[in-house]
Amino acid sequence: MSGIRIRNGGALTTIQDRGRYGAMAMGFGPSGVMDYKAFRKANALLGNKENEAVLEATLLGPELEFLEDNCFVLTGADMDATLNGEPVPRYQAVSAAKGSILKLGFAVYGVRAYIAFAGGLEVPKVMGSVSTSRKYGLGGLEGRALIPGDQLPFQCPKKKLRHMERRKITPPDFSGKEWEIRVILGLQGEYFTKEGIETFFSTPYTVRSESDRMGYRLDGEPVACKETVDIISDGTVGGAIQIPADGKPIILMADRQTTGGYAKLGAVITADLSLLAQAAPGKRIYFRQVSVEEAQRLLIEENNRYKRLERRINRWL
Amino acid sequence: MEQISILVAGDSAVTVEFGNCISPEINRRVTGFCESLKASRIKGVVEWVPTFRSVTVFYDPVKISMGKLSERLQGLAGKMNVIRTGRKRVFYIPVCYEEEYGPDMCHVMEHTGLSRQTIIDLHSGRDYLIYMLGFLPGFAYLGGMDERLRTPRLASPKTRIEAGSVGIGDLQTGIYPLSSPGGWQLIGRTPVRPFDERRQKPILYDAGDYIRFVPISGREYREIEIPCNAGNYQCRIEEI
Numbered sequence: 001m002s003g004i005r006i007r008n009g010g011a012l013t014t015i016q017d018r019g020r021y022g023a024m025a026m027g028f029g030p031s032g033v034m035d036y037k038a039f040r041k042a043n044a045l046l047g048n049k050e051n052e053a054v055l056e057a058t059l060l061g062p063e064l065e066f067l068e069d070n071c072f073v074l075t076g077a078d079m080d081a082t083l084n085g086e087p088v089p090r091y092q093a094v095s096a097a098k099g100s101i102l103k104l105g106f107a108v109y110g111v112r113a114y115i116a117f118a119g120g121l122e123v124p125k126v127m128g129s130v131s132t133s134r135k136y137g138l139g140g141l142e143g144r145a146l147i148p149g150d151q152l153p154f155q156c157p158k159k160k161l162r163h164m165e166r167r168k169i170t171p172p173d174f175s176g177k178e179w180e181i182r183v184i185l186g187l188q189g190e191y192f193t194k195e196g197i198e199t200f201f202s203t204p205y206t207v208r209s210e211s212d213r214m215g216y217r218l219d220g221e222p223v224a225c226k227e228t229v230d231i232i233s234d235g236t237v238g239g240a241i242q243i244p245a246d247g248k249p250i251i252l253m254a255d256r257q258t259t260g261g262y263a264k265l266g267a268v269i270t271a272d273l274s275l276l277a278q279a280a281p282g283k284r285i286y287f288r289q290v291s292v293e294e295a296q297r298l299l300i301e302e303n304n305r306y307k308r309l310e311r312r313i314n315r316w317l
Numbered sequence: 318m319e320q321i322s323i324l325v326a327g328d329s330a331v332t333v334e335f336g337n338c339i340s341p342e343i344n345r346r347v348t349g350f351c352e353s354l355k356a357s358r359i360k361g362v363v364e365w366v367p368t369f370r371s372v373t374v375f376y377d378p379v380k381i382s383m384g385k386l387s388e389r390l391q392g393l394a395g396k397m398n399v400i401r402t403g404r405k406r407v408f409y410i411p412v413c414y415e416e417e418y419g420p421d422m423c424h425v426m427e428h429t430g431l432s433r434q435t436i437i438d439l440h441s442g443r444d445y446l447i448y449m450l451g452f453l454p455g456f457a458y459l460g461g462m463d464e465r466l467r468t469p470r471l472a473s474p475k476t477r478i479e480a481g482s483v484g485i486g487d488l489q490t491g492i493y494p495l496s497s498p499g500g501w502q503l504i505g506r507t508p509v510r511p512f513d514e515r516r517q518k519p520i521l522y523d524a525g526d527y528i529r530f531v532p533i534s535g536r537e538y539r540e541i542e543i544p545c546n547a548g549n550y551q552c553r554i555e556e557i
Contacts, residue, residue, distance in 0.1 A: 024366045024375075026512075026520040027450040027494075126514060136454060136495055186325030187332065232339060233451065233458070235366040235373025237330045259368050259451030267327030295328035296378040303379060 002067035034277035042116035052120030061104020077110025110174035119156030222247025239268030348525030455494035
């Protein structure tokens with residue numbers, strides 16, 4: 001089997017799918033893609049199954065060689081990708097002949113780019129998922145980032161897909177100095193003072209460079225607690241907003257642990273996690289409070305949009 | 318009637334709280350609730366994570382609303398007195414406490430003022446309740462360690478602790494299921510793998526089970542290691 005060979009691994013490129021679910025009670029954090037919307041759209045444009053493995057590139061993308069013909073899609077951040085030296089569009093299916101070199105550079109805006117291949121990659125599953133957890137050393141390729149020489153086979157490569165020119169959608173815009181991220185209050189919200197919560201929702205927070213797949217660390221006005229931020233460790237959720245002793249929020253992301261001992265004032269809504277995953281260090285964030293109902297409505301709408309895209313593409317198969 | 322609080326945890330999960338302290342009694346309610354949840358097969362519930370004194374229930378908001386789910390969960394808690402878990406499962410984990418296997422034993426002896434044999438006797442002499450699994454796959458938070466064994470974590474954590482290492486961190490004790498950096502004082506090692514992907518049940522035990530450490534010699538360690546690495550070893554399990 002051929003597939004692709006990595007010539008340069010970039011800053012951090014790992015194999016991911018939607019995540020490892022069903023094993024959290026055993027202590028497995030879910031891992032999986034950070035930008036779920038970009039992931040789903042990439043697979044949909046190729047007519048792949050929703051949960052096919054993709055490559056997630058971070059800040060500086062990889063360089064890879066196609067060892068056989070196949071089609072691919074780039075989504076997420078714009079990394080000035082070229083195919084054999086020619087610029088390659090994002091959010092559009094592209095055909096690559098055997099011997100082609102796909103090279104991703106530095107992210108212009110955004111942080112994470114996704115490379116999906118028609119038919120997906122052949123990767124062994126761990127506890128039902130191919131997602132890489134570097135912390136546990138499990139999943140993906142040997143539980144680690146990709147390095148030069150790594151070879152990943154295709155499951156079912158396609159030299160060309162039907163109606164290639166129609167397999168495209170408008171890419172999102174990750175520019176802008178300030179973003180609004182929506183939050184649902186809850187969990188240990190009552191551990192914090194009224195002023196603390198007001199501060200959280202009215203002042204900007206800046207993404208620090210220490211942010212990673214485990215959590216986003218933010219700089220800004222400390223959020224004041226009433227007595228303590230230590231709790232008896234309980235369950236975490238994606239987007240949970242932990243406030244440690246210094247009052248600076250940490251937002252738990254894909255590689256989070258399943259349990260934690262810091263008070264959480266609530267969680268970023270699932271629909272906004274994909275956007276947050278594209279916030280580069282230095283991005284200013286304003287948080288806005290929304291209800292569970294509104295957050296769920298957004299999720300359902302997003303799901304409907306995705307289904308429509310899927311149906312549109314699959315009509316041609 | 319079971320008193321519970323249901324906390325909103327974002328748009329796709331709720332946390333059901335049974336109390337606000339660490340006690341075997343509250344933890345038994347957590348375990349009992351999980352059993353009820355499993356039996357109920359509520360449509361839209363994806364999975365749940367039991368912790369010391371709460372359960373976080375993950376659901377698909379496309380399939381069930383938070384209101385409906387909360388209603389069902391309250392109902393389960395209300396019926397719980399009837400559905401009570403009776404059984405207690407104890408896993409006997411062989412541990413070698415010899416020098417080569419417990420690099421920080423001397424430090425624990427120094428700090429506690431206890432002899433090596435006393436430390437081994439105290440550490441292996443009781444059943445530890447698994448309050449929850451977290452931190453790493455299969456990492457068991459154990460309760461009930463004898464306070465005399467209490468030793469602070471290492472000032473500088475090690476960059477790599479071998480899988481199977483058994484340690485003490487302040488008032489806690491446990492087994493590292495995977496190689497990992499860590500700050501606990503290592504007093505022994507088990508050849509048993511708490512996490513083995515090849516097993517039908519990859520993680521040996523569940524929250525709510527008990528662990529008892531069984532001292533073995535270095536020679537026995539090396540003997541048991543072979544079937545453990547091959548994925549064939551079956552440690553002794555007692556259901557009481």
